[in-house]
Amino acid sequence: MPFRDLYAIPDAPERWQVPQDFTTVFNWDFAPERSRLLNLYERGKAMQWDANQRIDWSLELDPEDPQQLPPEALPINDAPFFQRMSRAEQSEIRRHHQAFNVSQFLQGEQGALLCAAKIVQQVPDFDSKFYAATQVMDEARHVEVYKKLIGKFGIAYPMTAPLRELLDQVLRDSRWDMTYLGMQVVIEGLALAAFARIRDQAQNPLAAAVNAYVMEDEARHVAFGRLALRDYYPHLTEAERAEREEFLVEACYLMRDRFDAIELWSALSLPVKECLAFLHESGSLAAFRQRLFTRIVPTVKDIGLWGEMVRKGFGTMGVLDFAATDLDALARDDEAVARRFDERRAYVDHIVRAAQV
Numbered sequence: 001m002p003f004r005d006l007y008a009i010p011d012a013p014e015r016w017q018v019p020q021d022f023t024t025v026f027n028w029d030f031a032p033e034r035s036r037l038l039n040l041y042e043r044g045k046a047m048q049w050d051a052n053q054r055i056d057w058s059l060e061l062d063p064e065d066p067q068q069l070p071p072e073a074l075p076i077n078d079a080p081f082f083q084r085m086s087r088a089e090q091s092e093i094r095r096h097h098q099a100f101n102v103s104q105f106l107q108g109e110q111g112a113l114l115c116a117a118k119i120v121q122q123v124p125d126f127d128s129k130f131y132a133a134t135q136v137m138d139e140a141r142h143v144e145v146y147k148k149l150i151g152k153f154g155i156a157y158p159m160t161a162p163l164r165e166l167l168d169q170v171l172r173d174s175r176w177d178m179t180y181l182g183m184q185v186v187i188e189g190l191a192l193a194a195f196a197r198i199r200d201q202a203q204n205p206l207a208a209a210v211n212a213y214v215m216e217d218e219a220r221h222v223a224f225g226r227l228a229l230r231d232y233y234p235h236l237t238e239a240e241r242a243e244r245e246e247f248l249v250e251a252c253y254l255m256r257d258r259f260d261a262i263e264l265w266s267a268l269s270l271p272v273k274e275c276l277a278f279l280h281e282s283g284s285l286a287a288f289r290q291r292l293f294t295r296i297v298p299t300v301k302d303i304g305l306w307g308e309m310v311r312k313g314f315g316t317m318g319v320l321d322f323a324a325t326d327l328d329a330l331a332r333d334d335e336a337v338a339r340r341f342d343e344r345r346a347y348v349d350h351i352v353r354a355a356q357v
């Protein structure tokens with residue numbers, strides 16, 4: 001079936017074209033400048049993987065609860081109107097809600113692919129061009145795996161309006177660091193927290209493995225943004241940094257709001273007002289949104305965009321305490337978890353082979 005036929009919202013446009021106006025920079029020096037970035041490039045090369053080999057695509061999703069998540073993963077689970085529905089109706093909504101979220105991962109990954117390609121062209125120094133080139137390949141692989149996973153759901157959703165708005169801004173901006181700030185810091189930071197929920201909570205082995213392996217790569221991408229920006233931002237004027245901080249706070253609000261999932265509730269013909277009222281009054285959305293900022297806040301502090309505007313913005317969102325998170329420890333943990341998934345797969349394959357003999 002053509003992918004477009006999976007869209008639950010009819011008449012999704014076939015393409016989205018974003019006109020761009022930026023300068024492509026050749027660097028005749030070819031000189032590597034920063035050893036930490038070069039190390040990251042070496043790791044990016046060494047840690048490439050083939051999604052066909054590493055993931056067992058013969059595994060299926062669960063028909064009633066595709067990723068086998070705890071009931072509260074559906075934010076309207078405790079709403080009275082949801083509780084009154086039949087079991088079949090409930091599992092249909094659960095399936096759509098999960099497909100909606102994984103679709104946003106897929107749509108965001110295409111955005112990341114194009115942003116990484118833009119960075120290759122625009123960024124002046126060669127070690128960043130080298131590293132961004134490995135990220136381009138990583139993001140292509142992420143599009144590949146989430147597309148396959150969505151195929152197993154048999155339902156897809158288009159990119160939400162807030163994600164589109166942010167990507168549009170980031171792709172059109174002629175300053176190379178804004179691409180990093182919007183993509184590597186905000187979008188990928190949020191995505192990491194969202195992937196982690198599935199990786200750690202899904203009982204479905206396919207869904208958990210896909211997110212564990214994508215996270216192993218994403219941890220490097222966030223590190224790339226940190227390394228590139230924290231060398232660059234101290235050289236900007238106060239006014240230039242203030243402009244970045246303003247963009248950052250707006251981008252965080254924009255992304256936070258996409259978790260209302262209004263498009264989903266209306267596609268399912270659910271009472272949208274009732275859904276939103278429940279999400280806000282029950283506090284389930286607020287708790288979920290806060291957790292999403294675990295990775296962004298410490299990164300922002302690390303790159304030195306820690307002026308009053310940003311601290312105030314994060315304070316209002318109630319996420320300021322995440323500034324103390326140890327990002328390097330989280331990244332090491334993400335890699336260790338991915339290795340444990342490899343070990344489990346090797347163990348299962350071993351048992352299956354032994355049984356066949």
Ligand SMILES: [Fe+2]
Nearest residue numbers: 109112139142
């Ligand atoms: Fe990605």
Ligand SMILES: [Fe+2]
Nearest residue numbers: 112188218221
């Ligand atoms: Fe990424």
